[in-house]
Amino acid sequence: MRVQRSLYEVLDVPPSATAEQIRHAYRVAARRTHPDAGGSSPAFDRVTLAYRVLGDxxxxxxxxxxxxxGTPHPSAPRRSSPGRSSPGPSAPGPGAPGPGADPMVRRRYLALMLVALTLFISAGTVVRLYSVTAAMIMMVVAAMIPPVAVTVASRPRRAPSDPRPRAGEDRGVRADRTPPPGSDR
Structure with a gap:
């Protein structure tokens, strides 16, 4: 069994290291472990994870x-039940949750897939009853839904404490504040 190293050990810096020391250690370790420079992909991924955590x-x-x-650090692997091996690649670390990790995103994705399936089935009915053109339009729209659903489900999610404004939110005046006197709002 392999002993998990701390992220500080991965970058070869002390826990008291400054941000600049961590950045420098990351660059050195990245050059050493990068697959294009003869390193291994898992080692490079580990160095990248260490920098993502320690650099923020x-x-x-x-x-x-x-x-x-004394709890395991973010990259500690989860163990499967004894006697079983998990086929395929391992699950991504906590820094990169997979698409659909959030139940709300999963529901939104499944709803979009249901709409696409309904449009495909309806297109078959429309072609028999009404018009081939309408059926083709429905099928084109239905074919565009899955890539959109994957994009929506896979986009990075911000933490609720992120100070950046959300899409459509005015940068100057927030909705939960009263506008200053004399403004048009």
């Missing part, structure tokens, strides 16, 4: 708390 002050603080509490 908030993630680093949470990681340090988890490390101090």
């Amino acid at each position: 002050p908030d993630r680093r603080r949470r990681y340090d708390l988890r490390l101090a509490a």
